[in-house]
Amino acid sequence: xxxxxxxxxxxxxxxxxxxxxxxxxxxxxxxxxxxxxxxxxxxxxxxxxxxxxxxxxxxxxxxxxxxxxxxxxxxxxxxxxxxxxxxxxxxxxxxxxxxxxxxxxxxxxxxxxxxxxxxxxxxxxxxxxxxxxxxxxxxxxxxxxxxxxxxxxxxxxxxxxxxxxxxxxxxxxxxxxxxxxxxxxxxxxxxxxxxxxxxxxxxxxxxxxxxxxxxxxxxxxxxxxxxxxxxxxxxxxxxxxxxxxxxxxxxxxxxxxxxxxxxxxxxxxxxxxxxxxxxxxxxxxxxxxxxxxxxxxxxxxxxxxxxxxxxxxxxxxxxxxxxxxxxxxxxxxxxxxxxxxxxxxxxxxxxxxxxxxxxxxxxxxxxxxxxxxxxxxxxxxxxxxxxxxxxxxxxxxxxxxxxxxxxxxxxxxxxxxxxxxxxxxxxxxx
Amino acid sequence: xxxxxxxxxxxxxxxxxxxxxxxxxxxxxxxxxxxxxxxxxxxxxxxxxxxxxxxxxxxxxxxxxxxxxxxxxxxxxxxxxxxxxxxxxxxxxxxxxxxxxxxxxxxxxxxxxxxxxxxxxxxxxxxxxxxxxxxxxxxxxxxxxxxxxxxxxxxxxxxxxxxxxxxxxxxxxxxxxxxxxxxxxxxxxxxxxxxxxxxxxxxxxxxxxxxxxxxxxxxxxxxxxxxxxxxxxxxxxxxxxxxxxxxx
Numbered sequence: 001x002x003x004x005x006x007x008x009x010x011x012x013x014x015x016x017x018x019x020x021x022x023x024x025x026x027x028x029x030x031x032x033x034x035x036x037x038x039x040x041x042x043x044x045x046x047x048x049x050x051x052x053x054x055x056x057x058x059x060x061x062x063x064x065x066x067x068x069x070x071x072x073x074x075x076x077x078x079x080x081x082x083x084x085x086x087x088x089x090x091x092x093x094x095x096x097x098x099x100x101x102x103x104x105x106x107x108x109x110x111x112x113x114x115x116x117x118x119x120x121x122x123x124x125x126x127x128x129x130x131x132x133x134x135x136x137x138x139x140x141x142x143x144x145x146x147x148x149x150x151x152x153x154x155x156x157x158x159x160x161x162x163x164x165x166x167x168x169x170x171x172x173x174x175x176x177x178x179x180x181x182x183x184x185x186x187x188x189x190x191x192x193x194x195x196x197x198x199x200x201x202x203x204x205x206x207x208x209x210x211x212x213x214x215x216x217x218x219x220x221x222x223x224x225x226x227x228x229x230x231x232x233x234x235x236x237x238x239x240x241x242x243x244x245x246x247x248x249x250x251x252x253x254x255x256x257x258x259x260x261x262x263x264x265x266x267x268x269x270x271x272x273x274x275x276x277x278x279x280x281x282x283x284x285x286x287x288x289x290x291x292x293x294x295x296x297x298x299x300x301x302x303x304x305x306x307x308x309x310x311x312x313x314x315x316x317x318x319x320x321x322x323x324x325x326x327x328x329x330x331x332x333x334x335x336x337x338x339x340x341x342x343x344x345x346x347x348x349x350x351x352x353x354x355x356x357x358x359x360x361x362x363x364x365x366x367x368x369x370x371x372x373x374x375x376x377x378x379x380x381x382x383x384x385x386x387x388x389x390x391x392x393x394x395x396x397x398x399x400x401x402x403x404x405x406x407x408x409x410x411x412x413x414x415x416x417x418x419x420x421x422x423x424x425x426x427x428x429x430x
Numbered sequence: 431x432x433x434x435x436x437x438x439x440x441x442x443x444x445x446x447x448x449x450x451x452x453x454x455x456x457x458x459x460x461x462x463x464x465x466x467x468x469x470x471x472x473x474x475x476x477x478x479x480x481x482x483x484x485x486x487x488x489x490x491x492x493x494x495x496x497x498x499x500x501x502x503x504x505x506x507x508x509x510x511x512x513x514x515x516x517x518x519x520x521x522x523x524x525x526x527x528x529x530x531x532x533x534x535x536x537x538x539x540x541x542x543x544x545x546x547x548x549x550x551x552x553x554x555x556x557x558x559x560x561x562x563x564x565x566x567x568x569x570x571x572x573x574x575x576x577x578x579x580x581x582x583x584x585x586x587x588x589x590x591x592x593x594x595x596x597x598x599x600x601x602x603x604x605x606x607x608x609x610x611x612x613x614x615x616x617x618x619x620x621x622x623x624x625x626x627x628x629x630x631x632x633x634x635x636x637x638x639x640x641x642x643x644x645x646x647x648x649x650x651x652x653x654x655x656x657x658x659x660x661x662x663x664x665x666x667x668x669x670x671x672x673x674x675x676x677x678x
Contacts, residue, residue: 013476016446040443040493041548046534047526052666058636062523062671065447065569113453113474124475126463136460144456155627157454158447158569159638162631169633332632406476 003027007402012409014114014124016066017416022252023390023405030394033387035379035409036252039416045369053079053338053364054165060356060371061159064415066109069102069150070349071356071371072163073224077345078356079165081238085336090329091167092224093322097177098153098160099223099347100319104146104187105157106350107270107308107315110413111198112139115305118407119201135197138190142312145180145187149319152176167333177323184320191313192288198309199292203302204404208388210299210381211263212272215348221280221314222273222348229276232263238344241355247372258377265380268352269412270307271298282321285314301385301411308413338364349374351413375414382412435484435583438470440504442490442497443524443552447569448515449473449489455572462576466583481507485582487575488561491517491552493524498549498558505559510582513555514575516568520640520675523568525552528674554674563588566621568638568671574623591622592643595635599626607634614654616667619645640672647676 005025012019018039024032044063048056056075061068073095080087087095112135113125122128129136147157153172154160162168211232215222229235236244247256260266275297278289289310298307340362346355352374359368385408393401439449453474455462462468469479486508492498505511513519521528528551555561565578574590581588591597595617599606607613607629615634617626621642628635651664659667668676 011472011478013472013478014474016473018441040497042443042493042524043527044523047523047530052663055666055670059523059670062445062447062568065445065450068445068447109450109453117476123477124468124471126460126468126474127477129460129463133460140456140459143454147454147456155631156569156624158450161628161633161636164633168631169628170631 004031005398007398007405009402009406012406014117014410015414015416016064017414019414019416021386021405021409023386023401025390025394028394030387030390033383033390034252035383035386035414037379037416045371048366048369051366053082053358053360053366056356056358056366056369057163057165058159063371063373065158066106066415067102067349067351068159069099069154069163070347070354072160073099073347074345074354074356076163076165077225077347078238078343078358079345079360080336080343081345082341082343082358082360083336083339084341085166085334087167087334088329090327091333093326094153094168094171094329096224097319097322097326098150098163100315100322101146101149101153103223103315103350104312104319105143105150106146107312108139108143108146111194111305111308111312112136112143114413115410116198118403118410119203119305138194142187142190142194145183145316148180148183152180164333166336167329167331169332171328171332174326174328177326181320181323184316184323188313188316188320191309191316192284195288195292195306195309195313198306199294201305203300204389205300206302206389206392207299208301208385210265210267210271210384211260212275213266213268213353213377214273214276215346215353216276217280219280221277221318224347225345228346228353230266231275232260232266234260238346238355241344241346241357241372245372247376256376257379258372259380265384266377267381268374268377269304270311271301271304272352273348274298274307274310281310281314282317284317285310288313301408304411304413338362351375351415352377373415375416378412378414382409382414385411434465434467436469436479436482437466437579438481438483438486438504438508439468439473440470440486440488441472442488442501442518442555443493444490444515444517444522446473446489448518448567449487451514451570451572451575455576458576462579466579483508485510485512485579488513488518488555489515491521491524491554492558493549493552495549501555501558510562511555511559512563512565512578512582513561514565515570516566516638516640516671517552518555519564519566520672521552521554523671523673525674526669527552529669565590566639567623571623571625593622594618594642594645595620595622595624595626595629595639598622598624599629602626602630604629607632608653608657612657614657614659616650618650619647636667636670637676638671640675
């Protein structure tokens with residue numbers, strides 16, 4: 001007789017956007033695993049066609065309210081590449097600084113409000129605050145410091161107004177940035193405590209083999225550019241992306257699945273970034289990671305919360321370094337005259353690689369646009385995690401399994417709003 | 431103790447930014463959670479409480495047949511409905527499909543368009559149900575959101591100004607970017623609420639809060655043209671985050 005178990009979650013909570021999980025176990029074997037994305041499609045790449053080359057900075061920010069700066073930075077990089085302009089070091093540093101703000105607020109949101117409640121056994125951070133008010137307040141303070149940094153440089157936390165092709169509309173005055181130092185230093189102390197806290201969390205043993213893909217910069221942890229490398233030997237420039245990666249449209253998702261042409265699924269985001277770059281963290285972040293029991297590589301996705309905590313600490317450390325070195329640039333932006341051509345750019349969004357390509361005509365009108373966000377790259381690996389984790393834990397009863405499998409998804413902080421061009425969890429056991 | 435009012439947060443087609451504004455109230459969030467029961471808020475909690483709700487905040491626009499039905503269910507369960515942000519209030523950036531052929535858009539993004547269920551238009555919530563209040567912005571301002579929640583819970587009218595960004599700019603003591611620097615600016619026709627952010631950053635307003643009450647673009651447009659904006663630039667700047675609201 002055939003025995004089938006189905007486990008499903010129709011409305012995944014504590015993820016950004018709309019998704020569902022569907023798992024089916026037949027005769028004691030994993031039969032089907034789907035991370036369903038039903039977030040309605042929004043067609044950004046289609047309506048970018050015919051727009052001006054200065055517009056994607058503001059338009060693509062609207063793909064995601066949590067990581068708008070990732071889109072702004074990748075759009076700038078790609079369009080400047082198309083126009084053959086390189087921005088000076090002072091503007092690159094300022095971009096890195098506002099990007100640190102986004103890593104801090106986005107990671108703090110995930111660690112404290114979306115992920116920690118899973119591990120500590122609560123439905124929400126608000127419920128968690130009844131027993132652990134100090135922890136939640138700590139998270140809110142870190143998040144607030146990241147947002148303050150974005151607000152000063154960008155004008156506001158969500159969809160900043162001050163970023164443009166070539167740089168910024170107005171460079172912050174040194175005193176505006178120095179006024180943030182005290183809050184950022186306090187947040188850095190709290191981030192150090194956070195690494196200790198999350199490092200002590202009890203999580204399942206689970207070490208799937210993923211090919212890790214992340215940017216790499218010569219002397220520093222990657223944020224605003226670099227070459228793309230992987231544990232599988234990849235080492236490419238932004239313009240070579242499409243030779244190595246392909247996007248597939250699958251029926252259960254309005255997010256396209258991205259794959260390595262030769263080798264299939266891969267993983268980007270904090271685990272990949274850390275595995276490929278951990279030696280480039282600041283001494284403080286490196287030491288905190290070691291104290292929390294992280295080796296130079298962490299393969300357990302359930303420990304991604306520790307890696308995110310380390311990255312918060314790093315971003316605060318890096319922001320303070322950049323502020324200490326800051327001098328107001330001569331001009332807030334450089335001139336970027338349009339020209340016909342194609343340009344590609346990428347940066348490390350909090351959730352992983354964000355790649356853009358634009359094709360422009362001679363007056364800067366966009367002829368074609370392509371955007372690959374982190375979550376669409378990770379969908380296949382998230383499903384692989386679900387399959388692997390499920391296969392090793394079939395003895396667990398349905399409710400426990402559902403809870404852990406939802407976590408296996410949340411481990412990767414999927415941003416469904418981003419990926420749609422993206423998620424629901426169901427487990428079916430027959 | 432009196433029963434705490436039940437608040438629900440709903441998402442339709444959107445970027446999540448406006449509902450994130452609730453979680454961005456770092457100083458007020460725990461106090462808010464003390465005053466209201468955050469009964470349905472999937473981005474924050476995996477334990478949704480069933481309706482009815484005293485106040486529903488709706489983010490996002492209606493772009494699929496399923497969502498057109500879902501918004502009716504939200505209305506039936508809610509005593510008051512407030513839309514938050516440009517998507518819910520005016521269709522949002524995804525309403526640019528209303529000016530084009532959606533089949534063409536589908537084919538441009540998806541290899542197998544037959545897998546995707548979508549409507550030809552992206553429409554505001556008020557085109558589908560009765561809405562009690564509309565909060566503007568792409569994204570909304572979090573302090574305005576707190577004001578609206580507080581007003582509805584206390585049965586009073588929200589104290590939200592409906593004048594133009596120009597008024598906020600004068601209040602902020604900014605030099606007019608259009609008069610002083612010749613920078614084209616939509617401030618004269620755009621709804622207040624951001625605190626005149628763009629001019630404060632030496633940039634012209636790009637209209638992300640949508641049109642003010644009774645805007646007069648026919649007075650502004652010739653001036654923008656005299657600053658070098660061509661017809662195509664004007665169409666582009668009006669047709670972005672609040673394209674439907676600026677259509678006329």
